[in-house]
Amino acid sequence: xxxxxxxxxxxxxxxxxxxxxxxxxxxxxxxxxxxxxxxxxxxxxxxxxxxxxxxxxxxxxxxxxxxxxxxxxxxxxxxxxxxxxxxxxxxxxxxxxxxxxxxxxxxxxxxxxxxxxxxxxxxxxxxxxxxxxxxxxxxxxxxxxxxxxxxxxxxxxxxxxxxxxxxxxxxxxxxxxxxxxxxxxxxxxxxxxxxxxx
Amino acid sequence: xxxxxxxxxxxxxxxxxxxxxxxxxxxxxxxxxxxxxxxxxxxxxxxxxxxxxxxxxxxxxxxxxxxxxxxxxxxxxxxxxxxxxxxxxxx
Numbered sequence: 001x002x003x004x005x006x007x008x009x010x011x012x013x014x015x016x017x018x019x020x021x022x023x024x025x026x027x028x029x030x031x032x033x034x035x036x037x038x039x040x041x042x043x044x045x046x047x048x049x050x051x052x053x054x055x056x057x058x059x060x061x062x063x064x065x066x067x068x069x070x071x072x073x074x075x076x077x078x079x080x081x082x083x084x085x086x087x088x089x090x091x092x093x094x095x096x097x098x099x100x101x102x103x104x105x106x107x108x109x110x111x112x113x114x115x116x117x118x119x120x121x122x123x124x125x126x127x128x129x130x131x132x133x134x135x136x137x138x139x140x141x142x143x144x145x146x147x148x149x150x151x152x153x154x155x156x157x158x159x160x161x162x163x164x165x166x167x168x169x170x171x172x173x174x175x176x177x178x179x180x181x182x183x184x185x186x187x188x189x190x191x192x193x194x195x196x197x198x
Numbered sequence: 199x200x201x202x203x204x205x206x207x208x209x210x211x212x213x214x215x216x217x218x219x220x221x222x223x224x225x226x227x228x229x230x231x232x233x234x235x236x237x238x239x240x241x242x243x244x245x246x247x248x249x250x251x252x253x254x255x256x257x258x259x260x261x262x263x264x265x266x267x268x269x270x271x272x273x274x275x276x277x278x279x280x281x282x283x284x285x286x287x288x289x
Contacts, residue, residue: 049268053260143243150246157253170221173249177228180256187263194270194284 021182024063029186032059032091054078055087060183062092069168070176073160114163218242225249 032055043051058078061071075092078084154169155161158176161169222242229248271284 043272045268045272048272049264052267052271053264056260056264146243147246150243150250153250154246154253157250157257167218167221170218170225170246173253174221174224174228177225177249177253177256180253180260184256184259184263187260187267191263191266191270194267197284 018178018182021060021063021179022186025060025182026186028059028062028091029056032056032087035087035090054084055091056183056187058084058088058091060179064175064179068172068175069164070159070161070172071179077159222246228252 033052036051036055057074061074064071066072075088079088148166151166151169154173155164158164158169158173161172164172219242222245226245229245229252
């Protein structure tokens with residue numbers, strides 16, 4: 001009985017969380033769109049689309065309030081371009097300043113040092129991999145390799161995933177998918193509203 | 199008992215297999231479509247594959263929706279009162 005209650009509570013909590021996230025996202029996105037559109041009145045379709053997408057991504061990341069790695073990765077990626085600074089500052093607020101400045105340096109260092117390591121041990125790692133798969137272990141071995149392969153792909157899909165270990169990337173993917181769903185839902189609604197009004 | 203434990207925990211053994219299995223099952227619940235839950239690693243790779251496909255499709259949706267929105271907003275130069283609502287909201 002307690003377990004059922006717990007399940008119900010956690011479902012409610014999840015609903016509440018996603019409603020909260022939706023509200024935050026909508027507020028921040030509208031803010032972002034206003035900033036984008038106030039800068040230049042004449043934009044071609046592609047530029048406009050990029051701005052809409054960018055403001056949506058920054059909005060959903062900022063709605064997370066620095067709690068997840070993927071959101072930090074999105075914001076730090078956006079701040080690499082000088083043109084996005086006003087947008088990020090206004091939507092995310094001043095606290096993000098410290099976060100992205102630091103993130104810029106460390107992520108770059110980590111990727112370069114990882115690349116060097118990969119080059120050095122690439123051959124050795126390949127040879128190591130070939131060894132343990134024999135006999136009864138074959139199925140487990142193949143399964144493990146598949147999981148590793150898929151996780152590598154997932155790392156490229158989740159923002160900031162390249163710097164994470166397997167466990168974290170799966171954890172981050174969970175939250176990232178939920179947030180993407182919120183983003184898509186809100187965008188769909190806006191499209192529907194705009195279509196019906198025009 | 200021994201059949202489950204015989205899975206060798208290799209590098210990164212700080213995270214237990216059970217924790218990973220739990221994560222995978224949570225992921226499974228998020229994915230569209232219903233599946234029978236299994237706890238071995240073979241289906242874990244399937245879940246991961248579907249996760250990747252799903253994330254890609256969500257990315258594509260965001261892209262498409264941004265496209266449509268940009269088209270709609272650029273053609274919304276009409277003087278109707280509804281258009282002015284939208285314009286004041288996001289422009």
